Amino acid sequence: MSPLNTNDLHRIFEKLDQNGDGFVSLDELRSLLERIGVHSTQEELQALVGKTRLDLIDFLCFYDTNVKQNNGHDQIVEGENEENDDLERDLAKAFEVYDLNGDGYISCEELRSVLSRLGFWSEGCGRDCRSMINVYDMNSDGLLDFDEFKNMMLVTNS
Known part of the structure; x- marks a missing residue:
């Protein structure tokens, strides 16, 4: 599967932001991850993300970092x-x-x-x-x- 582009990620962010506050909470993010088969506790997810909620930039960075790690690219371009x-x-x-x-x-x-x-x-x-x-x-x-x-x-x- 090829990486998603920024427009795709923006649409995903908007769908995840169920309450429309401009942030994706860890609960909202965890719900998505569980739907795709990634299970984690709230504490594990907070340790991975480093925040209790993500704005759009944080969400894009979170995605970018995880895609690169999963593709074997640990260093940021x-x-x-x-x-x-x-x-x-x-x-x-x-x-x-x-x-x-x-x-x-x-x-x-x-x-x-x-x-x-x-x-x-x-x-x-x-x-x-x-x-x-x-x-x-x-x-x-x-x-x-x-x-x-x-x-x-x-x-x-x-």
């Missing part, structure tokens, strides 16, 4: 690793543009300010920054942290 690093750096730079006060979060006011400066916001346009943030605000604190921002950018651009 340098070009792909650099591509992931470049994407992460670009997202971090974009996040810094919006995080005007450097506190590690994007507030409604910061989002409105940057969108205004970029010409994507006018006071009468009817959009609400708070509702824009709430779509990707997984912990409901009214702010976007880097992981939430990354998820927003990757979902929007996929």
